[in-house]
Amino acid sequence: MSIADRPEHDPAHCREMFAHLSEYLDRELDETACREIEQHLRHCDACRACCATLARTVALCRGMPAHAVPETMSTRLREAIEKLRSGDGTVSGAGPD
Numbered sequence: 646m647s648i649a650d651r652p653e654h655d656p657a658h659c660r661e662m663f664a665h666l667s668e669y670l671d672r673e674l675d676e677t678a679c680r681e682i683e684q685h686l687r688h689c690d691a692c693r694a695c696c697a698t699l700a701r702t703v704a705l706c707r708g709m710p711a712h713a714v715p716e717t718m719s720t721r722l723r724e725a726i727e728k729l730r731s732g733d734g735t736v737s738g739a740g741p742d
């Protein structure tokens with residue numbers, strides 16, 4: 646990357662980026678807008694860091710649906726533990742207690 650292809654840094658442009666960053670991450674922008682953002686990210690550390698943070702947040706949110714998993718999991722877990730405790734007989738070396 647050479648300095649020659651670095652566009653003049655423009656805070657207003659950054660603000661514009663921020664406004665569209667979540668749309669960008671959701672792939673809701675058209676190709677031209679996407680490319681514009683990607684190009685800006687390549688040159689702008691601040692926006693790149695922000696984008697990375699946002700992307701991680703979005704990924705986390707998607708990976709964890711608000712209420713889906715935990716209850717079933719803990720119920721199953723408790724059942725499994727209870728089975729072990731009550732000495733069903735068949736399980737051995739179930740791991741650390």
Ligand SMILES: [Zn+2]
Nearest residue numbers: 659689691692
């Ligand atoms: Zn920027």
